[in-house]
Amino acid sequence: MVVHITAEKIGVVSFAARCIDIALNFRTTYVSKSGQVIYESRLIAVNYIRGWFLLDLLAAVPFDLLFALQVNTVSDDRESSSLCFVSL
Numbered sequence: 001m002v003v004h005i006t007a008e009k010i011g012v013v014s015f016a017a018r019c020i021d022i023a024l025n026f027r028t029t030y031v032s033k034s035g036q037v038i039y040e041s042r043l044i045a046v047n048y049i050r051g052w053f054l055l056d057l058l059a060a061v062p063f064d065l066l067f068a069l070q071v072n073t074v075s076d077d078r079e080s081s082s083l084c085f086v087s088l
Contacts, residue, residue: 011062018060025056 025048029037038044 011064015060015062018056022053022056022060025052 026045027041028044028048029039030044030047032038038047
């Protein structure tokens, strides 16, 4: 049996793993500044959103797909231009 591994398959697996990581972080306990382990779901979610959530979300975005997305617009002088997303 031959398995063909392509960049597209690797990208899909990477995206899925990052999404699973985000979901798990909403349920993972943390230690508060006072040293207590926090088990309450709402407090865990608030802590994650205030901390690493934005960075994790940006890391999960498949920027290669955004590069492939091009939005064509027509300017006043009928010239066509493209809007592309750029990764920082």
